[in-house]
Amino acid sequence: MAGIFRRPVLMIGLVVTLALVGVALLSLVWTPSLPSKMNIVQRLKPPLGLGGLLGTDQFGRDVTSMLMVGAWNSLSTSFLAVAIGATVGSAVGVIVAMRRGWLELIVMRGCDIIFAVPPILSAMMLGAFLGSGRFTAIIAIAVFMVPVFARLTLAAAKQIWARDYVTAAIGIGRSKAKITLVHILPNISNQIIVQVTIQLGLAILTEAGLSFLGLGMPPPAPTWGRMLADSQTFFGQAPWLAILPGLAIALAVLGLNMLGDGLRDMLDPKAKAG
């Protein structure tokens, strides 16, 4: 663990991410005021004045509280989406690595097709079927994540399958399923963890994009993306309304990316040499 302190990228990433998770969790039990509480008289008040720490929005709602709850909404949606995507994608990846043959061909071409459709577009199509909302956002992001993890795990698992100890395990008559569970998965888990961290950053960005377009969680739930969208026409009068959620998104993505990079340096055997 001492190695962490010698890795500034990992350190910064970890601190930013933990701070974000901390704020998100805190918002579940405490916010300076109710984020949906409107106070029209106090609308568009700048930060550090009558409007509280980070000012108020066009309805006089407290931006600090909205950003805090927004952190939870953003993180929980992204985490769920990545969890689903990683689970399904990794399962597909290891199963394909186990079977190979025509299945590999079909699954990989399927991944190509999903990759060809941008997540925002697939979310809009899903939204038309399911109605916009958190569920749609989670599914849209998860669908996009599946091929990422499927490809990663397939490539990694194929390498492990070629190892001598796996050949030995086959030799002593272990079933392919057993080998996958005992030898393959533990050996590729590091790569999956690193990828999860990096994809979380991407998921937060996508979630913000969907909310910006009105495809995320419906009001009154505050989301960073919608705060950004709503702030557009107020930019001249209240620039903090755009800057703050933008900063929050940037910080969250940066933190998770740095954490991911740092973890890869630490955990990925190939990268270790560098």
Add this chain to the structure above:
Amino acid sequence: MQTIFSWSQVSRRGVMALVLAAGVAFAAPYAQAAPKTAATIGMTVEPGGLDPTIGAQVMIGQVTWQNVFEGLTTIDKAGKVQPQLAESWDVSEDGKTYTFKLRQGVKFHNGVAFDSSVAKFTLDRARGADSVNPQKRYFTSIDTIETPDAATLVLKLKQPTGSLLYWFGWPAAVMVEPSTAADNKTNPVGTGPFVFGSWAKGTKVDLKKNADYWNKDVAVKLDTASFRFINDPQAQSAALTAGDVDAFPEFGVPELVASFEGNDKLATVIGNTELKVVAGMNNSRKPFSDKKVRQALMMAVDRAMVVEGAWSGLGTPIGSHYTPNDRGYKDLTGVYPYDVEKAKALLAEAGYPDGFSFTMKAPQMAYAQRSSQILQALFAEIGVTMNIETTEFPAKWVADVLKAADYDMTIVAHAEPMDIDIYARDPYYFNYKNPAFNEVLAKVEASTDASEQDRLYGEAQTILANDVPSLFLFVMPKLGIWDKKLKGLWENEPIPSNVLTEVHWEE
């Protein structure tokens, strides 16, 4: 001659400018020499068609009414009825026979002459069994139509209809030529000062000057005019600043209006409209079928807060489906004023002490989205949960709410003037049925005395204010932003329109 003159002037001034070491000045005298005869008008939402006699969208009229199409009568910028294709008229003593003297020498853009047979065709088409006219009910009182000669139209009515001449001025009552009527949706042919040019779907509609316009009293100054459709508020603002559009008669973003103040190129003109923002409820669906519930919701609404939060304070609260510009207006905002405690008590009395939850189908427009969010917060105060479902306007909203009435609550700005009678329509999306209200409106039509009509309109407003078939919120102002040199646009909007007849560039 004109060209030679201008060029010489340009070069002379150009040389002078160069001497004065200001090459930029070259462009300015050139612009002065050739006065602009084109104008681009910005609109937020694109109409679905261009025939106001078959579609209800106000945007249709905002492009075509008075520009391409004209009616027997028209409505001027003060909201008064004026003769147009009908030169004059006589109304019989009993108010049941209207004799119109039609204007002669008027030709449609395709060369066909306007006469009584065209007028008869138009009215028969509007009132026929298979008519899809959005204001079909305006023509139902017509019993028979006679055309003794080409210049005379005689209408025999079933009962006196006091608003008939006013209605004849509406976009839905414009005269259409029999052979082109079917294609007017995409290729409108009328008698107006502008001829339809082209329609680039999703972008703009181009009109050009009608050289053979019948009305020689007006000098149409524009050679061409375009309506550009720009939905995004930022893009609207950018297009105005960049000069891509010359005017946004109905600018969509009140909070950006302040940014144009002090602009030396653009003028901000705030006028009246008939845009009543109301949150309509499905009066036949529980719990909105209970009057007490509707009244409780009305009392939960702080109208001043809605105006401030949704429209930057630029709006006037209303207590009924009527605007302060309308004749016989009564301020009824005090009937069910904002009172959370009373609202809670009334809700409990109606059998919902713990509130209830429902879905608001809100169009994507900023006023609707913002008002919905404020209503959501206000209803939460009395324990009512409102979920907001964004419903794309116009297509999906028209299909789900207006046509199918499949909704709990919705919010939309009603643009038609004096449309309080929509609450008497059956079917209409409110599903509001009150015979007493219908009777009052019937009396308005039966009466020919203006002051009696005003009194009856007051009675109708009071019934609505008490029954609360919709939550009456506020009237939007007309936020007009246009080039200071562009003159002749209407400041107020007694009827949704963009009349270009008098629009010109000041030199």
